[in-house]
Amino acid sequence: QGYYKRTLDYPLIREWKRTGCFAVPMIHSTFLIxxxxxxxxxxxFYPPHQDYTWSFDDIMVFAFSSRQAGIQMFVCNREHYGFLPMPLKSHQTLQEEKENFVHTLIEAMSNGLALPLIPHAQAGRLMSFSSTQIFMINLKRRKDRRDRMLRTLYEQEIAVKIVEAVDGKALNTSQLKALSIDMLPGYRDPYSSRPLTRGEIGCFLSHYYIWKEVVNRGLEKTLVIEDDVRFEHQFKRKLMKLMDDIEQAQLDWELIYIGRKRMQVQEPEKAVPNVMNLVEADYSYWTLGYAISFQGAQKLIGAEPFSKMLPVDEFLPVMYNKHPVAKYMEYYESRDLKAFSAEPLLVYPTHYTGQPGYLSDTETSTIWDNETVSTDWDRTHSWKSRQQGTIHSDAQNKDALPSQSSLNTPSSRDEL
Incomplete structure (x- = not known):
């Protein structure tokens, strides 16, 4: 009838949840004849078939031509053949074309595609965000992650300081005692009921030592990213715009998630007045990426978390008083961290539980106080690392988004 309508099969095929060769009514961009x-x-394609009467659209014109010729179209997704940048729309600029191409490159890298080696950066090409120091946490033994991240950051002209992560596998009991580390009494993983792991302690320490550096160096604002993130399209532009808007609004902030798993999905989070694309953070998982201020780092260190340790992504919601387990919060008297989140998010995990290439260094580890007891929950019980589920429309953070009328852009076919 002259328009696109997705079936229930569409997302399953589009997201590789169902693989094979499938008969479909239309295809686009790249195909074999x-x-x-x-x-x-x-x-x-042109001229359209003499019986074609719908709108002049290349995909529909070709689909109609194929149908009239008695040719069945198929889409095959058994193999990942490559990436294709979307062509510019009439209102877009060459700068956006560059950003689209860069995004295509880093998406390919995130999916494990081996690209030619990138030459060493020329002096002056890489840059930080104004006065923001950027740290990237990476385990020394995860060289593949480090190399991929450095390439994707290079393509975005972003300079980072690599922070060698504390390896939970290398931690021993005497080291934990020397640091006076003790698990918060009664803590259990919400999905597997296991106690804290040494991998989680290593992750916590990696972030903690960055907070210490922030305070020791007097850094006003800092961006922290882990080494397994996938960047959103126009990541750099969107992040700089968000931080500029926050500064103009003179918002008093201490932590801003740019990547997380939202756990409170019963109702919307509160939008921040005068700052678009920002909400007050509710209970959240993951520390993929966040901005932290000097005052925020002071508060996290001042909480003295070593003697009552939680996984770092459980600790943060405690510190901004949004953790659903009240008894955990009782151990932290001061819980007034000013925490926010980008909406929509700017980074996501490269892999989720169950996907090829998924790997956890925090859950595949040993129990915190007994190095002879190993854990392997990431492959069977790690709901924590599963992809964010669909959030009901009534709970979506719509108030933080610009109105559709203000976007002033035509409908996009990018997701065909």
Missing amino acids: DLRKEASTKLM
């Missing part, structure tokens, strides 16, 4: 078949001579 068997020119040995006589019917292929009847395929055309």
Whole structure:
């Protein structure tokens, strides 16, 4: 009838949840045609078929031509063949074309595609965000992650300081005692009921030592990213715009998630007045990426968390008084961290539980106080690392988003 309508099969095929070759009503952008078949001579984009009466759209024109020729179209997703940048729309600029291409490159890298080695950065090309120091946490033994992240950051012209993560596998009991580390009494993982792992302690310490550096160096604002993130399209531009808007609004902030798993999904989070794309953070998981202020780092260190340790992504919601387990919060008297979140998020995990390539250094570890007891919950019980589920429309953070009318952009076909 002259328009696109997605079936229930569409997202399953589009997201590789169902693989194979499937008969479909239309395809676009890249395809193979068997020119040995006589019917292929009847395929055309222009001029449209004489019986075509719908809007002048290349995808629909070609689909109609194929149907009239008696040719069935198929989409095959058994193999990941590559990436194709979307062409510019009439209102877009060449700068956006560059950003689109860069995003295509880093998406390919995130999916494990081996690209030619990138030359060493020329002096002056890489840059930080104004006065913001950027730290990237990486385990020394995860060289593949480090190399991928450095390449994706290079393509975005972002300079970072690599922070060698504390390896939970290398921690021993005497080291934990020397640091006076003790698990918060009664803590249990919400999904597997296991206690704290040494991998989680290593993760906590990695972030903690960055907070210490922030305070020792008097850094006004800092961005922290882990080494397994996938950057959103126009990440750098969007982040700089958000931070500029926050500064103009003179918002008093101490922590801003740019990547997380939202756990409170019963109702919307509160939008921040005068700052678009920002909400007050409710209970959240993950420390993929966040901005932290000098005052925020002071508060996290001042809480003296070593003697009552939680996983770092459980500790942060405690510190901004949004953890659902009240008894955990009782151990922290001061819980007034000013925490916010980008909406929509600017980074996501490269892999989720159950996907090829997923790996956890925090959950595949040993129990915190007994190095002879190993854990392997990441492959069977790690709901924590699963992809964010669909959030009901009534609980979505719509108030933090610009109105559709203000976007002033035509409908996009990017997601076909």
